[in-house]
Amino acid sequence: MAAPITADQWVAALRAEGVTDIVEMPGWRTHNRNGVGAWGDVHATMVHHTAGEGSGLADWCYNGNSDLPGPLCHDFLARTGRLYLVGNGRANHAGKVARNAYEAVLNEQSVHPAPGPDELDGNAVSYGMECENSGEAGRDWPKAQYDVAVRVQAARCRFHGWSANSIWAHKESTTRKPLDPRIDMDQFRRDVAERLAHSASWNPTDSTPEEEDMTPEERKLLTDTAAAVKRIEAGMTVKPWTYKGKGETRDAYAHLLDIGRGVKGLSATGLTPAQSDALAKKVADIIAARLQA
Structure with missing residues (x-):
């Protein structure tokens, strides 16, 4: 309400x-x-x-x-x-x-x-x-x-x-x-x-130093992976879940389990294991930098 x-x-x-x-x-x-x-x-x-x-x-x-x-x-x-x-x-x-x-x-x-x-x-x-x-x-x-x-x-x-x-x-x-x-x-x-996803003062032309460090190839891999996740969610029996800040832990856990069952579908992106690892490290570094900011 x-x-x-x-x-x-x-x-x-x-x-x-x-x-x-x-x-x-x-x-x-x-x-x-x-x-x-x-x-x-x-x-x-x-x-x-x-x-x-x-x-x-x-x-x-x-x-x-x-x-x-x-x-x-x-x-x-x-x-x-x-x-x-x-x-x-x-x-x-x-x-x-x-x-x-x-x-x-x-x-x-x-x-x-x-x-x-x-x-x-x-x-x-x-x-x-x-x-x-x-x-x-x-x-x-x-x-x-x-x-x-x-x-x-x-x-x-x-x-x-x-x-x-x-x-x-x-x-x-x-x-x-x-x-x-x-x-x-x-x-x-x-x-x-x-x-x-940004502060209210954000402008579309703004970018973080971490984002600027990403190569075009890394950006494409990130986009392709996001698209694959979207396809996985589209096929889920449990509808995609949006966290509302109300401590809905059981609902969140169910959603994560459902994503886990669909992660095999990430192979549709064509990423090699090495590419997946490199992309995961890049995303983790960006998240860590923002948490420390």
């Missing part, structure tokens, strides 16, 4: 995550739909596209219309990378969502299933970010916009102690929005997970 973040906490979390171009819309701190429906506890954070581009979108997200009053999201992200803070509390963004889709983010599952029938109130349990994009095939997300989108969702997850698997797209929550947004959400979650 997670109580919603406060307005002051949200601004601080964004700035800590490196989001600096922020517009606080007038009254956003108390702008919500709390009077007409539940808000919290929260368990997820959703990504949308606006399905249109141009000036006035921030106001549209704030005001909504007679059929769907605002706020229509918590945050609106322009193509320039400028973030508008729109609402704080319940917002009209998700609508009804599928139970299986909600349970996937609630349980931080790495696989997000095709949504079933709409059953639950998504507005009560999820934050929402609207990103300026037409939604047309081939329409890009500018680098600055995508970078801020990753930072915004990382800030939500970092504050609540969530993994990147607490992020979902509107298209993953309901069959009503099959293209919203038209980006690879698995890659998006991987990019957020990469941020969460």
Whole structure:
């Protein structure tokens, strides 16, 4: 269970995550739909596209219309990378969502299933970010916009102690929005997970001295090995486990046993024993250096 973040906490979390171009819309701190429906506890954070581009979108997200009053999201992200803070509390963004889709983010599952029938109130349990994009095939997300989108969702997850698997797209929550947004959400979650593996002040161009010492061949071996582990986990009978810092030792032990049974599959990488040993030593050295830092 997670109580919603406060307005002051949200601004601080964004700035800590490196989001600096922020517009606080007038009254956003108390702008919500709390009077007409539940808000919290929260368990997820959703990504949308606006399905249109141009000036006035921030106001549209704030005001909504007679059929769907605002706020229509918590945050609106322009193509320039400028973030508008729109609402704080319940917002009209998700609508009804599928139970299986909600349970996937609630349980931080790495696989997000095709949504079933709409059953639950998504507005009560999820934050929402609207990103300026037409939604047309081939329409890009500018680098600055995508970078801020990753930072915004990382800030939500970092504050609540969530993994990147607490992020979902509107298209993953309901069959009503099959293209919203038209980006690879698995890659998006991987990019957020990469941020969460570092401090909030980290930038993608940053690297540690240990990482710089790795040769291209060693980096490739590490990537290939990680891919092999992912294939092993995909075939496990026990779903991949994410540590939540709650002393869940028995669950962790079961997960490690399951990984152990699948380690034979690492031969699929084509690594020789000598290469595996060298790679393991390199990774161990990096971990040891970071623990001593």
